[in-house]
Amino acid sequence: MSGLARRVLTAAVLIPLVSAAVLLLPTFLFAVAIGFMVLLGAWEWAALSALHSSMKRVAYVGFIGVLLGVCGYLVSNAGGVGDRTWVWVVGAGLGWWVVALASVFAYERESSLAWLVPTGTRAAAGVLTLVPAWTGLVWLHGTDEVGPQGVLYLLVLIWVADSAAYFAGRRWGRHRLAPRVSPGKTWEGVAGAVVAAGIMAGISAALVGVSPALVLAFLGLCLMTVCISILGDLAESLFKRVAGTKDSGTIFPGHGGVMDRIDSLTAAAPLFALGMFWIQSGQ
Numbered sequence: 001m002s003g004l005a006r007r008v009l010t011a012a013v014l015i016p017l018v019s020a021a022v023l024l025l026p027t028f029l030f031a032v033a034i035g036f037m038v039l040l041g042a043w044e045w046a047a048l049s050a051l052h053s054s055m056k057r058v059a060y061v062g063f064i065g066v067l068l069g070v071c072g073y074l075v076s077n078a079g080g081v082g083d084r085t086w087v088w089v090v091g092a093g094l095g096w097w098v099v100a101l102a103s104v105f106a107y108e109r110e111s112s113l114a115w116l117v118p119t120g121t122r123a124a125a126g127v128l129t130l131v132p133a134w135t136g137l138v139w140l141h142g143t144d145e146v147g148p149q150g151v152l153y154l155l156v157l158i159w160v161a162d163s164a165a166y167f168a169g170r171r172w173g174r175h176r177l178a179p180r181v182s183p184g185k186t187w188e189g190v191a192g193a194v195v196a197a198g199i200m201a202g203i204s205a206a207l208v209g210v211s212p213a214l215v216l217a218f219l220g221l222c223l224m225t226v227c228i229s230i231l232g233d234l235a236e237s238l239f240k241r242v243a244g245t246k247d248s249g250t251i252f253p254g255h256g257g258v259m260d261r262i263d264s265l266t267a268a269a270p271l272f273a274l275g276m277f278w279i280q281s282g283q
Contacts, residue, residue, distance in 0.1 A: 014261075015159070022152045027142040030151075031134075035068050038134050041258040041266075045126035048243040048259075050119045060123060064130060071135040075142065086135050087277065093132025093270040096125065097228060100235040100267075107238055108180050116242050125239070129232075133266040136273030145280050153204065154225070154272050158264050160200050161193035161226040168192025177230075182237040190230060197226040214279055221275035225268045232267025236260070 021033050042064040046057040074085045106113055115121055141151045169189030177185040201222035205215050236259055240246065 018155065019152060022141070022155065023148050027138065030141050030148070031072055031138045034134060034137060035065075037258055037262065038068065038130050039065055041130055041262060042126060044257045044259045045130070045239075046123070048239050048245070049122035049126060050243070051123065060126075064127060067127065067131045068134055071131060072138060075135060075139045086139055087274065090132045090136045090139075090270040090274055093128055093136070094274065096128035096132075097231060097235075097267055097270075100125075100238075101231055104178060104181055104231070104234050104238055107241075108178055110180075113242070116239075122239065122242070129235075129266045133262075133269040136269040137265075140269075140273045140276060143276075143280070146276055150276060154268065155265070157197060157200060157222060157225065158229050158268055161197045161229065162264060164196035165189035165193035165230070178234055178237075181234050181241065185230075185234070190227075193226050193230065194223055197222050217275075217279055221272065221279070225272045225275070228271050229264035229268040232264045235267070236263035 021030065025033060039061050042061045043057055046060040049060075051057050051060055071086065071089055074089065103113060103116065137151060137154075140146055140154070141148055143150070165185070166189065168191065169184070169186045172188040172192075173186035175187045176183060177187055177190060198219065201219050205218050210218050
């Protein structure tokens, strides 16, 4: 079976399962379910951070598990904690993606990336990659205004953009986006992703009945979300290159590991959650 066939078959199994979990599970169980995936991703990230012993990897996964519990407490507004406290967690994640963008540029220009060598630095990057994304998704799932449909919309937006980028890149790709980090990605693929996302966002806004005053904000948020999702993919590719590995794992046939499947989402979720929070606050 070809690599593309394995990817399609794996996606055909995963997409219905993920969609059902998003729509059918209450927010607490949804948080547990995606928390399990995040912890699997943390196990893989520990290896990318050169934490090769089982004890160190377990400790790293446990630490992230504790952080998820704290962030879940903040999102649920338990014990009188302000309902906007989670914004600082997600905002920290967005701050990290600015650093990640600069790192990708530096790698492309063959500048020094000595800061990526220490194990502790790479481990910290994993925390800022995984924890804010989980926090944003849980908040999005639990809010009355958006709820599970908002999470599913985000996932479909990324899936559509990723597929459009793949096929546009194969058909028209001539100019590489980041040849040293990820040679297969092209600017034509990025254009295909943005066009597909714009069409999907426009149709969705019309169907849902987004108010005219917020249509441009929603379209802009969707386009920015797709762009930062591409950065999520590039950043993980950069860390894999530093670690000297092709895939983060082998759990999904044709797709690699958990991080290989959620890399785009880890970057997109914080931005989309904050954007939806801002849009709702402005209504």
